[in-house]
Amino acid sequence: MARVSSVFRLKGRVGNIVFCERGGKLYMRALPSVVRNPKTAKQEAVRSKFRVAVEFYQRVKESPIGRIWNESAKGIAVNGYALHMKLNVKAFKEDGKIRDFSQIHFTAGKRQCVYDLVGKMDEEGQVVLCWDGDSDEEEPEMDDRLGVIVIYGNREFMPMVVEGVEARRCDGGASFRVDREAGVKVHLYCFFVSDKGMEYSNSQYICL
Template identity: 45%
Template sequence: MAKTEDIIRGKIGNTVFYRVGGETRMRSAASNYLDADTDKQRENRSRLRVALRFYQRVPEACSREAWKIAAAGSTTSGYNLFMKQNMMVFKPDGKIGDFSRLQLSAGLLQKVDNLVVTAGKDDTVTLAWDKEVDLPSARADDRLVVIVLYANRSFTPVFVETDGATRGDGRATIRLSRKRGTAAHLYCFFREKEGKAYSGSQYVRI
């Protein structure tokens, strides 16, 4: 049995989410047929557990909040929206199958346009993008957010300091922290100044 602090109810695939006291728990749904424990169903349950474990480690303030806002006004939750977008990215063996397909943010703000990434010495990375601003979906003061997954600890998302870089700056320099030769998977997106809207994430590997 797995637990999460998010308020989730209902059924996803063969898994039922329900509330006990202040906790959300999940269990396999009862089946009325004999082949309810096929290899495929076991894989799907494992995949769901893997995706849930990752979601619980995503930074609340700068990524999980984006999914909640994106789901606002609909019949689904931020968690369910994240799972719909990302569950098949995860593998039943507990790994991420394709980092480039993973989305760590969602929303209506404009994504990073023409992102160019340059790796420098001492693991500094320069990000540059088009400064197109003053649109309803792209303001100069939208804040840049960068989350990194290092290949040797891919289930530990790391929020990277950007020194307050905004869309209008057109560039930002960040510093990574990794062992030599370790791949870094960067997810870049914009957050409205007051945190009321986000863009989808854009992926790059360094």
Template identity: 35%
Template sequence: MMAKTENLLQGRLGNLIFYQVKGVTRIRSVPLMVRNPETPAQQAVRKRLIVSVQFYRRLKDTPLKAVWQVAARDTLVNGYNLFLKRNIHAFNDRTLSTPSALSMTCGNLPRMNDLRMTGRSDRTVTLAWNNSLEADGRTAADRLQVVALFDQRMYSPVWLKGVQACRGDRKAVIDLEQENFHQAHLYCFFRSPDGGAFSASAYVCVPGNGGQKVPEV
């Protein structure tokens, strides 16, 4: 059970918990007796949550934390809780197990469609994407942003610099800023020209030096 009240209360009374969400006091009930709280399933969820939180903490060193704060602005949760809600399924009890399932960003701008790699060199990758009819007009000037996770440091997101493309270009050459890796996981999204809005991220995996080269098209 959950309810709202205008009174500024916080804490626990019996089986009721009072807590604040963006200035509104919420009330939820908890069971008076908990049976077998340490089942294997509960332990697995708890471990996944811990691993997810560890990843989110690394976002504090990047502009990505602000992106999630913006995404949560019109919701009843904060950026931290929104990130966990969207991403806990991408982690297992040890690490980021499914990079392709990770939402690096979240937002209201239209997401790019059909992101793909069309070219590869030692240090650069060429990406292409499609836009919806709406995005071609009103949001064509949105700026492309790229965040990379390299296999050696999967908990160290790198916001790649020097990306000059916009949504309407439908193609971009990205400097990966390094050469020695087995895989790079790229999360591409759009930022409005004023920097106040973002799109959800799209994912593409780039093979490293030992991967197959993709010819330019």
């Protein structure tokens, strides 16, 4: 951008030259003669996945998951939307579906994940989770509360927080109920949150 010295206070565009004023000084700059926006198959696929990720966020931003994303984003991203896009775009397919459920993340943070997390579900939809609850972690983190988000395989864009989960890290396990439909996979995203709800662990994935 070049500075202009003139008695005429030009502003705006003349041909491919733009005149503007900053701090009381007049400047000019040339516009590019060609704006490149190649639409290769790869670039179109990336844009499509981005749009799918945005749609996923729009579906849940007013739900409790939107609040969880916003709280989890503190110190990591500008807001919950930015955190979601940073973590999850690659998990979607350009055709509007989820490519890899294990690559979806609902929380991120410095609280510790748990070790040896496993789960099982009976025919009635009763889920039992187990993890290593030994007190190797710092004592305050042992009181972290368990949170669980579920995605059903036939409702990919309808994640929801599982109600009625009452467990802490120190318990080493939890039991709760989800909907059970024959042949439909249940994708669980487990995370721990500090007692005041200010800090989160990364979410951990289980498929049942």
